[in-house]
Amino acid sequence: MSITQSSASLFTTTEEEKEGTFTTRYSLWIKEALDELPHSFTITDPFISGHPIVFASPGFLKMTGYSREEVIGRNGRAFQGPKTNRRSIMEIREAIREERPVQVSILNYRKSGSPFWMLFHMIPVFGNDDGRVIHFVAVQVPISGQKMRNGSGCSEMVFGSCRREVCLGSFVHQERALPVECDEQELENWEHCEASESEKLKSAEAVGSVLSVLTRYSEFAGRLVCGKRNCLRGADCLSSSLVISLGRIKQSFVLTNPCLPDMPIVYASDAFLTLTGYKRHEVLGQNCRFLSGVDTDSSVLYEMKECILKGQPCTVQILNYSNRKDKSTFWNLLHISPVRNASGKTAYFVGVQMEASCKDIESKELRPETRQLSVVGAVRVAVRSSFMVTC
Amino acid sequence: MLKIKRVPTVVSNYQKDEASDESVGCGRNCLGACCINGARLPLYACKKLDKSGAGEKPVAFLESLVLGEWEDRFQRGLFRYDVTACETKVIPGKYGFVAQLNEGRHLKKRPTEFRVDKVLQSFDGNKFNFTKVGQEELLFQFEAGEDSEVQFFPCMPLDAENSPSVVAINVSPIEYGHVLLIPRVLDCLPQRIDHKSLLLALHMAAEAANPYFRLGYNSLGAFATINHLHFQAYYLAMPFPLEKAPSKKMVTTASGVKISELLSYPVRSLLFEGGSSMQDLSDTVSDACVCLQNNNIPFNILIADCGRQIFLMPQCYAEKQALGEVSPEVLETQVNPAVWEISGHMVLKRKEDYEGASEENAWRLLAEASLSEERFKEVNALIFEAIGCSYQGEELEGTVIGQDNPSGSVNQKSNRTHGGPITNGTASECLVLQ
Numbered sequence: 001m002s003i004t005q006s007s008a009s010l011f012t013t014t015e016e017e018k019e020g021t022f023t024t025r026y027s028l029w030i031k032e033a034l035d036e037l038p039h040s041f042t043i044t045d046p047f048i049s050g051h052p053i054v055f056a057s058p059g060f061l062k063m064t065g066y067s068r069e070e071v072i073g074r075n076g077r078a079f080q081g082p083k084t085n086r087r088s089i090m091e092i093r094e095a096i097r098e099e100r101p102v103q104v105s106i107l108n109y110r111k112s113g114s115p116f117w118m119l120f121h122m123i124p125v126f127g128n129d130d131g132r133v134i135h136f137v138a139v140q141v142p143i144s145g146q147k148m149r150n151g152s153g154c155s156e157m158v159f160g161s162c163r164r165e166v167c168l169g170s171f172v173h174q175e176r177a178l179p180v181e182c183d184e185q186e187l188e189n190w191e192h193c194e195a196s197e198s199e200k201l202k203s204a205e206a207v208g209s210v211l212s213v214l215t216r217y218s219e220f221a222g223r224l225v226c227g228k229r230n231c232l233r234g235a236d237c238l239s240s241s242l243v244i245s246l247g248r249i250k251q252s253f254v255l256t257n258p259c260l261p262d263m264p265i266v267y268a269s270d271a272f273l274t275l276t277g278y279k280r281h282e283v284l285g286q287n288c289r290f291l292s293g294v295d296t297d298s299s300v301l302y303e304m305k306e307c308i309l310k311g312q313p314c315t316v317q318i319l320n321y322s323n324r325k326d327k328s329t330f331w332n333l334l335h336i337s338p339v340r341n342a343s344g345k346t347a348y349f350v351g352v353q354m355e356a357s358c359k360d361i362e363s364k365e366l367r368p369e370t371r372q373l374s375v376v377g378a379v380r381v382a383v384r385s386s387f388m389v390t391c
Numbered sequence: 392m393l394k395i396k397r398v399p400t401v402v403s404n405y406q407k408d409e410a411s412d413e414s415v416g417c418g419r420n421c422l423g424a425c426c427i428n429g430a431r432l433p434l435y436a437c438k439k440l441d442k443s444g445a446g447e448k449p450v451a452f453l454e455s456l457v458l459g460e461w462e463d464r465f466q467r468g469l470f471r472y473d474v475t476a477c478e479t480k481v482i483p484g485k486y487g488f489v490a491q492l493n494e495g496r497h498l499k500k501r502p503t504e505f506r507v508d509k510v511l512q513s514f515d516g517n518k519f520n521f522t523k524v525g526q527e528e529l530l531f532q533f534e535a536g537e538d539s540e541v542q543f544f545p546c547m548p549l550d551a552e553n554s555p556s557v558v559a560i561n562v563s564p565i566e567y568g569h570v571l572l573i574p575r576v577l578d579c580l581p582q583r584i585d586h587k588s589l590l591l592a593l594h595m596a597a598e599a600a601n602p603y604f605r606l607g608y609n610s611l612g613a614f615a616t617i618n619h620l621h622f623q624a625y626y627l628a629m630p631f632p633l634e635k636a637p638s639k640k641m642v643t644t645a646s647g648v649k650i651s652e653l654l655s656y657p658v659r660s661l662l663f664e665g666g667s668s669m670q671d672l673s674d675t676v677s678d679a680c681v682c683l684q685n686n687n688i689p690f691n692i693l694i695a696d697c698g699r700q701i702f703l704m705p706q707c708y709a710e711k712q713a714l715g716e717v718s719p720e721v722l723e724t725q726v727n728p729a730v731w732e733i734s735g736h737m738v739l740k741r742k743e744d745y746e747g748a749s750e751e752n753a754w755r756l757l758a759e760a761s762l763s764e765e766r767f768k769e770v771n772a773l774i775f776e777a778i779g780c781s782y783q784g785e786e787l788e789g790t791v792i793g794q795d796n797p798s799g800s801v802n803q804k805s806n807r808t809h810g811g812p813i814t815n816g817t818a819s820e821c822l823v824l825q
Contacts, residue, residue, distance in 0.1 A: 086664070086696055090602070094630055191640060245628060248450050313466055337466075340475040366452070367545060370459035373466075377458030378450055380567050381603075384475055385628030 021045070022054040025134060027220035031055065033213050039206035040140045042076065043214075046096070046133060046240035049247035049270055050075055060140060063118075065111035076138065081109040083188035092120065097241040099124045099133050099229075103203065105143060105193050115187045117143045119195040121203035124240075125214060128224035131231040133240035137214070139206040143195050238267055238386075245382035251375045252276075252353040254288065255339070255383075258308065258346065262287045266348070275353060277324030288351065293321035293329065304336060311346060313337035313376075317356065331356035335372050339383050350379045393713035396502035397727065399616045401471065402561045402571060403524040406617075422522040422529075422576060427549055430526055432557065433460075434547035436536035437598045451600040452541060457558070458626075460530040461568050464560050469527065471495060474564045484750030486632035489736045492745035496563050496738060497725065507612045507709035510687050514581040520619035521559065521573045530558045530570065535594045551577050556591060561623065565731055565738055569625035572606065580620040582611050584680035584692070590673040592622045596698035597669065603628045605695045607730035610680075612689030612709050614729035622694075623730070632735030633702055634695055638662050642775070642782045646671035650780070652771075653702075657757035658733050659767040660704040661774070669698065675778050676701045682777035688770060691730035704733050705770050708760035721756050728760040 022045065023030065034043075040059035044051055056071040064071075064079060080089060088106040095102030101123040109115050122138040187193075195203075211227050218225040233239065238246075238255075246255070252271040256263045264285045273280055276291060283290075292301065296319045307314035313336065320332040333354040341347035352375045354368055366374070399406075405421065420426050435456060450458075464470070472495035479491040506512070514520070532555045536542055549555055554575045561569040572595055574580065574588040592606050606624045609615040638651035641661075648666040653659070661679070666672035676692070683690050683705060693702040708728050711717050724744050726737060737753060739745045762770060775782045 086699060090630060090634065090696075093602075097629065250450065340473075342479050344476045344478040365543070365545075366455060366459060370463065371455060372459075373462035374450070374455035374459030377462040377465075377568065378454070380462075380475055381458070381626045381628055384479070384567060385603075 021047075022135075025221065025223065025225075026214065026217040030213070030217040033217060034210070037206075037209055037213065039209065040142075041206060041210050042071075042138050042140075043210075044076065044136045044138065046136065046244050051096070051244050051247065054135070063110075063116075063140065063142065064108070070111070079108045081107070081115065083107055083115065084109075085192070088120075092122065095122060096136065096244070099240060103200065105195055107188065107190075107193075108140075114184050117187060117190070117193040119143055119199050119203050121200075121207055123207055123211070123227060125211065125225045125227065126229045128226050128230050130237055131229050131233040132237045134225050135214075137207060137210050139203050139210065141195070141199050141203045141206070143193050143199055242382055242386035243267070245386065246379065249375055249378050251371065253375050253379070254283075254351045254353075255348045255379065256288065256351065258338075258349055263308075263349070272353060275322070275330075275355060276320070277322045282323075291320040291322075291332070292318070295319050295329070296321075304334075307336065308338075308349060311338045320353075333368075333372075335376065337376050339376075339380055341383050341386070347383060348379075350376055352376060392506060393508040393710060394504050394506050395709055395712045396504055397725075398498050398502045399505075400496065401498060401563050402616065403519070403521070403528055403559070404469065404471075404562050405523050405525055405528075406519045420526045421524065422526070422549075426526070427551060427577075430549040431546050432526075432529055432549055433531040434534070434542075434544040434555075435531055435598075436534045436538070436542040436544075437594050438536055438539055438541050451598065452543070453595075453598045454601055454604070456531060456543075457568060457570060457599070457604075461560065461570065464527070464530070467527075469560060469562060470564060471562050474569070475567055478745070480748075481629070482748050482750055482753065486635060486735065486750060487630070488632050488748075488750055488753040489627070489629070490745055490748040490753075491565070491736070491738045492742060493565075493738045494740055494742075496565075497740045505709075507689070507713050508687070510610050510612050510684050510689055511583055512581060512611055512618055514579050514618060516579065519617060520579060521557075521571070521576050521617070521621065522579065524559055528559050528562070530560060532556065533558050533572065533591070533595060535591055541598070554578055558595075561625075564625065565736065566625040566627050568604070569623065572622040572624060574620055574622075582609075582615045582618045582620055583684055584608065584610075584677055585620075586674055586677040588620060588622075589677045589680070589692075590670060592694055593669055593673050593698040593701075595622075595624070596694045599624075600697055601626070602696050605631070605693055605734075607694070607734070608692040609729045610684065610689050610691065612687075613691050613706050614709065614727045627736065631693070631695070632656075633660070633693060633733065634700070641771075642780050644671075644675055644778060644780050646675065648672050648675040650675075657754045658704050658706065658728075658761040659764070660702050660733075661771070663701040663703065664696075664699055672699075672701065676703065678778045679703060679774045682774050683770070686770075686773055691733055693730055693734050702734075704730070704760075705762050705767070706733070706760040707762055707766075711759060717759055718755075721759055724756065726756060728757055733757055733760060 022043070034055060035058055037057060038059055039057060040063045041057045042053045042060055043055040045054045052073045052075055053071055056068060061068060061071065084107045088104045091102055091104045103119065103121045105117060106120045107115050107117055119141040120138060122136055124133045125135045125137055126132065127134050214225055246267055246269065249269060250271060251269065252275045253269050254265045254272055255267040257266045264287055265283050268280060268283050300316045300318050304314065304316055315333065315335045318332050318334050319329055321329050333356050334351060336349055336351045338346040339348045339350050352372045354372055422430070433456065435453060477491050477493045479489065482488045482490050532547060532549065534556055554577060556572070556574045557576050559571045559573060561571050572592060574591050596604065596606050604624060604626050606622045608622050611618060633656065636653045636656040638653050640649055640651045643649045646666055648671055649664050651662045653662060663672060663676050666675065680690065680692070688705050689707070689709065690703060690705045695702065706728065708717065725740060726732060737748065739748065
């Protein structure tokens with residue numbers, strides 16, 4: 001029933017695939033170096049669909065009770081639960097979307113199901129040469145809760161996710177170390193659990209340590225990463241938040257940039273790669289014509305070109321040549337449409353592929369045409385909002 | 392009788408001037424008895440939900456249905472303008488209000504009179520209502536299902552006997568995907584909240600499973616355009632300022648619904664969340680709305696975070712406007728503070744307003760809509776009484792740890808919604824006494 005399954009069977013991901021380019025971005029022994037750090041931290045890759053964890057430190061595994069295999073490939077949400085504060089979740093989500101650091105107390109759950117409070121401190125890691133977010137590093141510092149506030153007024157406040165200045169008044173830290181030992185059920189009922197100054201310092205220190213390992217090993221690999229964005233992201237490079245949004249769409253589609261010479265592909269979904277049999281690095285930067293071949297109808301190509309020039313959507317049936325093992329051709333019911341960004345101008349074209357043979361509709365599914373258009377709609381929403389980032 | 396003049400937003404291509412007329416006889420493909428036989432729409436029946444699921448996932452089925460059908464109507468030219476061609480930006484500031492320059496949304500027509508001092512008004516079949524929309528403006532039927540699984544029927548006849556609820560397009564969209572949820576459309580309910588309808592709206596928010604898809608409601612007197620029960624919804628992939636505002640808990644009800652008041656926000660609002668089930672949350676909010684309706688207090692509702700958070704904003708802008716109490720600069724922008732505006736999304740019709748949009752301006756406009764501090768307290772008292780909750784202002788009930796009162800006279804609210812040993816005690820059981 002769910003259209004999150006692509007029609008091709010989902011391949012089982014190997015450990016390497018789940019880690020994506022993590023190991024290729026940094027030089028050898030990066031994992032061993034990170035393993036030596038005592039802190040609990042995870043590293044995620046926004047360019048893999050689902051924004052999964054690609055590295056988890058031994059400290060993290062110990063704290064949560066999971067094994068490495070259970071954690072790699074999962075999104076950080078997996079450790080949240082029903083009593084996790086919604087505002088904290090939103091703060092983290094927004095920091096990711098805006099590619100900025102965040103430090104927030106949040107309730108998480110171990111594998112055993114038991115809850116614990118921790119200070120979650122996350123930073124983006126940028127490529128020095130291209131200015132885009134390569135990874136997010138998240139450090140987790142367990143909070144003892146010794147600094148529970150006392151009295152009614154403060155304890156019920158939930159800090160919003162706007163800038164600190166907006167929050168009401170100055171929050172008085174209770175320095176009295178009341179050894180409060182509550183059973184776990186109580187932990188879940190706490191509105192908030194403020195981290196102590198030393199806990200905050202610990203998290204900053206941990207973040208610094210991880211970042212310096214990454215920096216060092218990226219330098220060895222020849223493509224430095226750093227904690228600050230040192231140059232503007234190029235036009236051919238999508239923001240990590242746009243990529244995360246696009247990664248939610250499970251159908252085959254590409255985004256092309258009509259403002260760049262020869263209108264190259266700037267994004268290709270995993271399903272597109274499966275359908276066509278190409279690897280991502282083989283298609284990014286290329287014009288889509290590599291999918292056409294000897295028997296592709298040139299009048300159809302002409303029709304597409306006309307629509308693109310006029311900035312109109314169109315649907316065509318076109319013979320494509322795959323790079324799959326059998327090098328088979330397939331009939332592609334292709335829909336293309338211009339997509340505008342927040343400025344109101346066309347920023348991309350989206351091309352949604354549908355293999356014509358897959359028009360078998362179960363009676364309980366969306367019509368294929370509707371499903372195809374839903375991809376266009378989802379892309380429109382993602383592109384329109386991706387530029388509206390607060391500075 | 393208090394009235395204001397404004398140009399109503401056109402939400403359907405079949406919505407006409409009151410003056411220009413009339414008889415819609417048919418062949419027009421509306422939902423009246425004349426046309427409804429043979430009408431077919433996809434039907435989405437959501438699963439029996441107890442609590443909304445965890446977090447964002449890949450694009451959910453309902454989201455694909457909404458987006459796919461909307462894009463279809465978009466490409467067919469059913470909308471009055473391309474909303475994605477309207478420039479939009481986040482206003483620099485602490486809250487990040489969103490401004491949009493949309494010159495095409497507002498008609499250059501004679502404003503009509505709206506009565507603003509009556510929140511409850513009877514349905515008037517002669518006025519435009521959603522049985523008069525064209526069937527092409529309907530996307531699908533939506534119902535709260537009985538099954539544990541979602542059921543989808545691509546082509547289901549619209550059966551008046553079943554009192555179908557439908558999702559329609561708003562032909563003057565604020566953002567991409569702007570739709571209207573019309574509960575039991577053929578029952579011709581006036582614009583007022585009832586328990587069943589609010590629950591349906593919550594179901595939709597939960598099923599869409601996307602925190603950036605919110606539902607909104609405007610009561611009469613709070614800038615509802617059409618007196619036929621409907622909610623609105625659209626996609627905006629960023630947080631609303633309202634959602635970012637800090638909040639302070641006031642009370643937790645017996646069914647576990649936590650009620651907070653917003654702090655540092657121009658419009659004084661309540662936030663409802665939690666509850667041992669979606670029904671509990673929905674019922675509590677409905678009770679509050681019914682109370683406001685019965686006391687003739689206009690209000691707006693925002694359903695956010697996939698149905699986990701419901702904001703209730705009582706307001707008084709229209710009344711102020713009718714009494715001539717709104718400042719001229721604010722009036723000139725012709726921005727009516729309805730649910731989306733109060734949430735922080737401002738659609739501006741004049742370029743100079745868009746260019747000059749600032750957080751201060753937005754704040755000033757919204758502050759005009761807010762109830763005063765005292766009035767808000769009075770209204771809260773009414774609401775708490777209606778939902779059967781006692782709230783004594785600063786004395787808050789709730790989990791208190793570290794209280795120096797070993798006699799345990801503070802009542803421990805049992806907030807537990809999960810299993811585990813229930814300590815039959817008071818707060819003192821949780822204290823390690825020094």
